[in-house]
Amino acid sequence: MDVNPRRLVGIGAERISNVADSExxxxxxxxxxxxxxxxxxxxxxxxxxxxxxxxxxxxxxxxDASIANAFRRIMIAEVPTLAIEHVYVFxxxxxxxxxxxxxxxxxxxxxxxxxxxxxxxDGDTPTDRNTLEFKLHLECSQNPAFNKSSLTTNPNPxxxxxxxxxxxxxxxxxxxxxxxxxxxxxxxxxxxxxIVLAKLRPGQAVDMTLHAVKNIGSVHAKWSPxxxxxxxxxxxxxxxxxIPIERADEFAKCFSAGAVKVDKKGVVKIDKKGMRNDxxxxxxxxxxxxxxxxxxxxxxxxxIFSVESESAYKPEQLLPEAITVMKxxxxxxxxxxxxxxxxxxxxxxxxx
Amino acid sequence: MSTTDQxxxxxxxxxxxLSAATYQVCNESHTMGNALRWILMKNPKxxxxxxxxxxxxxxxxxxxxxxxxxxxSLQALLKALDDLExxxxxxxxxxxxxxxxxDFERWDEKS
Numbered sequence: 001m002d003v004n005p006r007r008l009v010g011i012g013a014e015r016i017s018n019v020a021d022s023e024x025x026x027x028x029x030x031x032x033x034x035x036x037x038x039x040x041x042x043x044x045x046x047x048x049x050x051x052x053x054x055x056x057x058x059x060x061x062x063x064d065a066s067i068a069n070a071f072r073r074i075m076i077a078e079v080p081t082l083a084i085e086h087v088y089v090f091x092x093x094x095x096x097x098x099x100x101x102x103x104x105x106x107x108x109x110x111x112x113x114x115x116x117x118x119x120x121x122d123g124d125t126p127t128d129r130n131t132l133e134f135k136l137h138l139e140c141s142q143n144p145a146f147n148k149s150s151l152t153t154n155p156n157p158x159x160x161x162x163x164x165x166x167x168x169x170x171x172x173x174x175x176x177x178x179x180x181x182x183x184x185x186x187x188x189x190x191x192x193x194x195i196v197l198a199k200l201r202p203g204q205a206v207d208m209t210l211h212a213v214k215n216i217g218s219v220h221a222k223w224s225p226x227x228x229x230x231x232x233x234x235x236x237x238x239x240x241x242x243i244p245i246e247r248a249d250e251f252a253k254c255f256s257a258g259a260v261k262v263d264k265k266g267v268v269k270i271d272k273k274g275m276r277n278d279x280x281x282x283x284x285x286x287x288x289x290x291x292x293x294x295x296x297x298x299x300x301x302x303x304i305f306s307v308e309s310e311s312a313y314k315p316e317q318l319l320p321e322a323i324t325v326m327k328x329x330x331x332x333x334x335x336x337x338x339x340x341x342x343x344x345x346x347x348x349x350x351x352x
Numbered sequence: 353m354s355t356t357d358q359x360x361x362x363x364x365x366x367x368x369x370l371s372a373a374t375y376q377v378c379n380e381s382h383t384m385g386n387a388l389r390w391i392l393m394k395n396p397k398x399x400x401x402x403x404x405x406x407x408x409x410x411x412x413x414x415x416x417x418x419x420x421x422x423x424x425s426l427q428a429l430l431k432a433l434d435d436l437e438x439x440x441x442x443x444x445x446x447x448x449x450x451x452x453x454x455d456f457e458r459w460d461e462k463s
Contacts, residue, residue: 024393024394025393025394025395025396026396032396033394034394034395034396035391035394035395035435037435037438037439037442040439040442041442041446044442044443044446045446046443046446046447046449046450047450047455047456048447048450048451048455048456049456049457050456050457050458050459051456051457051458051459052458052459052460052461053460053461054461054463055461058447058450060443063439063443064390066386066387066389066390067387067390067439067443069382069383069386069387070383070384070386070387071443073381073382073383074383077383078383192463316451319444319447320444320447320448323440323441323443323444323447326387326436326440327437327440327441329380329383329384330433330436330437330440331437332359333359333360333377333380333384333433334430334433334434335359336358336359336360337360337426337429337430337433338430339358340360340362340426341424341426341427341430
């Protein structure tokens, strides 16, 4: 794989080089480098690599770090989701304090499409358009089927044998449809039904009403739609001079498994697919003989995104949602900038 | 702090023809700041562009734009916003195309 050296971030034993992109107008003589949509589209590659029901890995090639980072930041902090925000406690005799339990409830991912609800600002009245209501009611008791004589057959009884309802689970959330909600959505609840919220013993009980609202991750991480949204740069390994055959295996061991292949004759080759997964540990640069035979780098504009959804969004929906949010921000700014330019001639300047 | 509910304000000290100005954008962060800075720097008429987040607990950014030939920095900002939107559309289209192609590994992830 021959990559334009301008696209490479050099990785040395103790330093990195050429971190920033230099393709700006005026930087290289006789080169344009100004923004050109057609040119951008030609260079742009977006390729989904792996997809599961919970996560996605895709390559975004040909964009600047500022753009890739904007999407990453938006996926984490600005794509809206729903989470429990208000907890009305009527009874809680478990060992978990009200505020701790309320916090735990807030963190439960809900399986509601956020597009179905409006966001609710502080002070807004709750309506069927902006709030979901849940009930949480559980009482623990002794299991009447288990008594002293059962101990002879089962000398080490589990909590399940001894008690009924000894665990408060996310699956115990009961959705109370309000107004038109039952027409617009079905089967509202947690994405995972077996999250333990509290442990109970006979006589303890929980009775709560919960209100879930729509908001974004920058307000509180419980509204973040992702578990992780990260990217890394595609590694690039260049062998500059042939590796001695007798040390070929040693050389291959300096890299992640699969990145370097040694054939029967002992000739070393870089495996394209394996290189992608190399950690660029720089182990090879510690060897006095090897260090001048290779060049380690990463490709500056090749972003390998890895996104895990932890919300109602399917993993493949998250980037489109982030793009939508970005475009909203742009149009908001444009409206304001337009106003300024129309009011121009005499624009009032603000104090800092 | 902010006396108006405007999204963008021009800070004191801008030149009269707006060829050099600092814009304060409310409720934005590095997300938009860095992206805008980059696309503004791609404009050959922009002499200088930089952004800052003056204080981490205030949700504002400041974007400084200086233009060549006494051009309007406000027009450059508007162009940058258009360019950024085109860029977003291009990425969105390329992504959905790749998703529809189905040329990728599907796997079952146990939760």
